[in-house]
Amino acid sequence: MASMSMDIATTFIGLAKLQTTPRSRVRASVFPLLWRSKFRNSHSLRTISIQPRIVSIDLSKSNPFSRRFTAAAATATPQTDGSDVSTKIPPDDRVPATIITGFLGSGKTTLLNHILTADHGKRIAVIENEYGEVDIDGSLVAAKAAGAEDIVMLNNGCLCCTVRGDLVRMIAELVDKKKGKFDHIVIETTGLANPAPIIQTFYAEDQIFNEVKLDGVVTLVDAKHADFHLDDVKAKGVVNEAVEQIAYADRIIVNKTDLVGEPNIASLIQRIRSINRMAHLKRTQFGKVDLDYVLGIGGFDLERIESAVNTEGSKEDHGSHDHDHEHEHDHEHHHLHDHKHVMVQRNLNVFTTNAEHHDDHHSHDHIHDPGVSSVSIVCEGSLDLEKANMWLGTLLLERSDDIYRMKGLLSVEGMNERFVFQGVHDIFQGSPDRLWGPDEPRTNKIVFIGKNLNAQELEKGFKACLL
């Protein structure tokens, strides 16, 4: 436990009782314990995975995946034994990495090719993961000549399962041997990849975390075929990859719009929004998007989370049209307010319509995927640290499998700074952000994306943490 007080920083739920001054010092609490990487370039605070009923933390284990934090609610007492740690954020010069995902044939390689041949001056290393393929296709090889520093194939399995270890080795090797020779890593997953374990690799593996930062997840959606894959009924416990890929995205590209009419595109976008309302979305053909849209997006940077969350909040607040750019036609309206300035938007379960449709016509024993949706909570007030600690800790303990993404901006009682956080399942980063303005309303904004989200419960739980 000695190393614990040394390494553990704290954030939102960890829960940071910020000293009045200076802002860079926080007091660690108990769970979920977040620790600060020991390494020079560490930019963020990390959690370790939740394992119920484990009540101690062992940071000495060599396998980072085995790290666990205390999660039993009964142990959630504040820790005040001098475990103050600095939260000052050093400059982050790690190499950014972008994950390009999307269902089979959605246009990932086409986008990659576009990135590699475009004139952006970036030197890009590519990791290409294809099932059972022995070589990169011709267009990609052509792109290599045009400037990619390295293209490495991972073709003996899927990144999200069998070859994750290979990904770690490959990135480590790239960094070891070629550091300084490339500016960005782009990873193209197979069409059947679940992005979650790949994302987690960036946080759970020290080798990667210290040298490479996840910049964002870009998901291609095939305008013509996406509905079919989203409709796919999976056996219980089996994920629908098409849904997951959308749920984890920071940027969504609805591709192949030349193949369908406007009404289909509009309804697809609406459906996508019911899964993930946080991501920016563009429609295009042949992956033609501005490179700024896919590279250097900071989708996993806490600094940028704030603007994402604010955008989300303002959509909700003002019932605005959901235009991410001039070509997007996602005409969603959001008018769900209650009179206490607390807002929860639960999006429609993506499978509801289908399930009802099937049930109307014949009985069957399929179990429909319960679907992925997003819930936003926007409310003014300040959070009681211990209550919030208990609530979110318990929530993640019980539901981290179902909670795919969380992003938030919080007002914590006694903390003069805004608290910004983001999480992927039980991996969680957070830190104090800028000071609240003197006249700025202390508005909390949290977005959850996941399965079986109960908006009312989340709202109730969150509101109960307010002073």
Ligand SMILES: Nc1nc2c(ncn2[C@@H]2O[C@H](COP(=O)(O)OP(=O)(O)OP(=O)(O)O)[C@@H](O)[C@H]2O)c(=O)[nH]1
């Ligand atoms: N009509 C049309 N075809 C496209 C578009 N974008 C890509 N394609 C074609 O769709 C096919 C699949 O594109 P890829 O880029 O290989 O798709 P992918 O997602 O990498 O495919 P997998 O690696 O099999 O998952 C190719 O023949 C592309 O030329 C588009 O916007 N419109």
